[in-house]
Amino acid sequence: MSDKPWWLRAQPRLGETGRAALTAFQRRQYASLAAVDAFVRDILDTLRRNDRLGDTAIIFTSDNGLLWGEHRIPRAKWAAYEESIRVPLVVRYDAILERPRRDSRLVANIDLAPTIAELGGTRAPEADGRSLVPLLKSSPTGWRRSILVEHLLSGPTRLSAPIPTYCSVRTINLKYVAYSTHEEELYDLERDPYELDNRPSHPAYRGRLLALRERLKAMCAPAPPGFTTAWISTRP
Template sequence: MLVLRCLVCVLLLSLLAAEPTGASRPPPPNIVVIMADDLDAGTLAHFPRITDDLVRQGASFDRFFTADPWCCPSRSSILRSQYVHSHSVWTNTAPEGGFARFHNLGLERSTIGTWMRDAGYRTGYMGKYLNHYPGPVEATYVPPGWDTWHVPVRRLYREYGYRLNSDGRLVDYGWGEHDHLADVLAGKAREFITAGGGPFFLFLAPVGPHLPANPPVRHAEAFAGATAPRTPSFDQEDVSREPAWLRELPRLGQAGVERADELYRARMRSMLGVDDLVGAVVDVLGEAGRLRDTYLFFTSDNGFHLGTHRLRQGKTTPFEEAIRVPLVVRGPGVPAGKTIEELSATVDLAPTIAELAGAALPPFAEGRSMTPLLRGEPTKGWRENVLVEFARPSNRKSAAQTPVTGYAALRTDRYTYVVYQTGEEQLYDLRADPYQLDNLAQSADPALLKDLRTRLEAMRSCSGAECLTADMLVPG
């Protein structure tokens, strides 16, 4: 009997050792997302705090793509981990898009904010939300899922002289140096992080470098003499094999080149304000002793053209300049200075954050968690296809912002394949033609085109978990 009791004791002790008590388990991590507005990939090296505190201390995704190269559809995809054809916020303005459509469809009832709050996180959203917010609702409206809310409701893009909805209270800001939106967000972020009670999830969405790209006064003279990158696609000479919308664009001319350079300098100055915001967040996390247990994500909603492919300025195209965006992640277990080359997309952000936080992911989510990539784990069965969608708005004023016809595009490891609503096609072999100057759609192997069409159709028709099968479809 004594031997039996001892054996039972040993068994119980071993079970207790295998099952740590709640007190011994590591606490859930804090998570901060900082999302720039219209920031193209490849410029982060110009910004010291982003470079020193994020890039050198974390992992950079080299091939990370937006679900739609336009603000509101992209942000809707980020908030819900859905492709545009699933959430149906097609444009920046009503009736096909904008905040009004997102709100009227009831999409706010389930977003990364509600998932994280349900998981026990203290949540905060600060900065730009969805285009034309607050639109049809009161300016004091705060969407579900957010405990703290500091979002401009008036004169958003000026970054001075705007009105902020601060937790349902309207506050006007002026034109003093301390009123710049990026600096105000930095102060609000400090208050949120140091408020106590955790874990917390903070989504910071500064306006920079979105035009008109007004920087903090202290950065107004930076980047003097800088010019927009003169890549091979800058002011593209031969567009004879391109779709009609591109063939109809004139060459830039001297005035167009000078304007591109002027906008480039303005955007870079504006990004210095965002860089200061990043530094402020890192500093307060360090001061509060929270930096080691916090994941920081830095990204953008879409990229931007400045003279490339004859676009004087803008986005919405299926070219790399518009669809490829930066993503840097720093946090527990993420190797410092690592570059991740696997294909990933903005629909993957919310599933990644949810997994890190232990939050439940709804069945409609269509992205995949990038945590295996962050941890350096084997990636067998990883994504092979990225879907990009764009719809041209019916609203004339909104449509005037872009010359691009609606399309669906497939980005693979090697190719970009595009089908426009007009029936026109583009195909680029990115290994041979990284700047996308040679459209092969009329001369490519028919078998290759058939394969790409099949993969694109699978992606643009998928829903929920089906997308995790469609995004792995490879040549048969």
């Protein structure tokens, strides 16, 4: 934990009692998800019986992830770690998707509104995201290479130390986080998918770190209240 930001180092070990509580919580979540699965099955069965499955757009996703003790964080969702920000997204629309396939390009929940608008024959020009219809139809060029993740420190928290305000840039293989405490995190998601080794001071990542700092300064504008990117330029 010595390479982690102060707020994470301040989190206590879960211990036997903490792990038992998390296991019980997980079981309750699994039961809830089983109910969700049953509802999804019922919806699909109803569409199939009414011969509407082929012309109905189905989008299955979640608003956020949840940490189940990873990184010493129990039952929280505000961190920039993958368990918190990465969620499933499944789309079925037979009118434009000929066969099942996977796509590894970066999308975000803000893309859902413009996607639904385009599928409905209209536009959402004020939305922050991009329609996913081009991805569903083919392999468009010029798709985004990174997404922005932000967190604003606010209100009480069950954590021993609250997660500070931050901006983060997530690319296909890298993640960079800059905190209002002037601390940084850099992870190589290809080599270190569990984000165990914080790499901002590693010489091999120097060039990528500098590039991600500049990208974050451009994307995190305007910055969240109480956060500034000015200090990033002064870092060695």
